[in-house]
Amino acid sequence: MNFVDLLFLGFATLALGGGILMIFSRHPVSAALFMIISMVSVAGLFVLLEAFFLAILQVLVYAGAVMVLFLFIIMLLDVGPEGAKSSRLKLVSGFAGVACFSILIVLSLLLVFDSSPISQASTLWPALDQNSLVNGENLVFSTRVKSFGFGLFTKYMLPIQVAGFLLLAAMVGVIILSKKVIREEKV
């Protein structure tokens, strides 16, 4: 076992442990902090794969921006430690947990034993591959920023625009929702 393996084990333990502790901690602030630990450890795993750009995006977007907002909201609403939930809520969350876990098991089994299209990332977008306008067919795999940008704006142009459109819709929705509140206050 060499040094990188040790680092991998350390980061993987932190990522999984942080995730598990996040679910089991009673206080929302502790849960948020364990989630940050888990996300930063995933960034560490990316660094071990020499995908520095992905690691930095992981820290910048998730640990740095999204979780700050989470913590901000938790503190602003002053959510205390959770008490005992009602039995119906427990049933719903238990059912959701079992469903998610079985989906995870099925997907990982598929990835290991099956060579069907879902495990081959290159055939995920067959419609795009056939498009003659796309000149991203021979994308070279590398972790440099340039290849990320090139891939995003050639081969994955449609997905990135769809994602952008979804975000725009969310933004417009937020603006409309927040405007509605003000109008009600005036009346």
Next chain:
Amino acid sequence: MIEFMQSLEIWQILAIKIVFALMMIGAVMTMAGYSVLAERKVSALMQGRLGPNRTVLPIIGSVPIIGPFLQGLGIFQPLADGLKFLFKEEIVPGHVNKIYYYLAPIIALVPALTTMTVLPFGEFFTGAGETIPLMLADLDVGILFILAVSSLGVYGIVLAGWSSNSKYPFLGGIRSSAQMISYELAMGLSLLPIFLWVSKPGVEVSALSLVEIVNSQHQANWLLLVQPVSALIFLIALFAETNRLPFDMPESETDLVGGFHTEYGSFKFGIFFVAEYAHIVIGSAIFTIIFLGGWHFLPWMSDPWPANWVGTILGVGWFLTKTVGLIFFFIWIRWTLPRFRYDQVMDLGWTKLLPLALANLLFYIVLVTWLDQSAL
């Protein structure tokens, strides 16, 4: 160099890296300590006072002329301040959340020190006419690394405010997180035109690398002169991110007593204090790298020093001179401008800086495209 590194065992490489990292931490922490002294001396100068001039070391202080001179400069003051923080009584208020109360200063300091790993501060000339940048880790996305890690620093302040379990620190923590989120946007957007400008077509560099940004300013215009608006937005956002006046919302004494560190004393307060000044030192260094040409001499001039070890030392010295000048600028602003009101800070961030940064970005997209088209 690379062959030399490959001939080493992994523990030897680790040992070398750790020694370099410790040296770098020592340098930055010394600069942070002496910025505190500079702050007190400059504020004294501006207010017609003398500033700290009493602290003295036994042996050096009794040397005839040099001793009193150093004493008057207050050279020994940071040492005394540090010892004072160490030996003060550790007071932990009864109403705090113990774990997070102890964790917060550490979380505030670690990102401030981590950003220095990708900070280039000079170049080493090998005999074969090559140059190796002096830095701990040459990352090709260095500037993003700095933005990412420094965005983690807000957790220290938020946790300190929350775990103190009292009103003023809590308000300070909330204000600080809102302020940092607001100004991070403007800061990131102000840097995008820099990347556009540096990565011209045909140039095979990653413009996100700090070394490439510095080298693009060698024998050319400083980016400060090319992109004054970006520099202005970045500087304002830097003041807000380091919590300096006129943006020191998290700890504005007049309305929040001490803000997020009201409940902190002794060494734990010292760590917050040092973290703030480490942020200022590293922020000044980043501004020097991006906008002031780093270790290169004046705009449009080649470096006047020879390409050997003398040049290395002079280059690092020139870089440090610029950085210290910027630290002075930080202090100067602090003792000149009054503090903004909280709503004014938010207003400036969201309705002035952000649209300005977006307009600036659009302008440079059009300009760079036009220049590219006319060049082809």
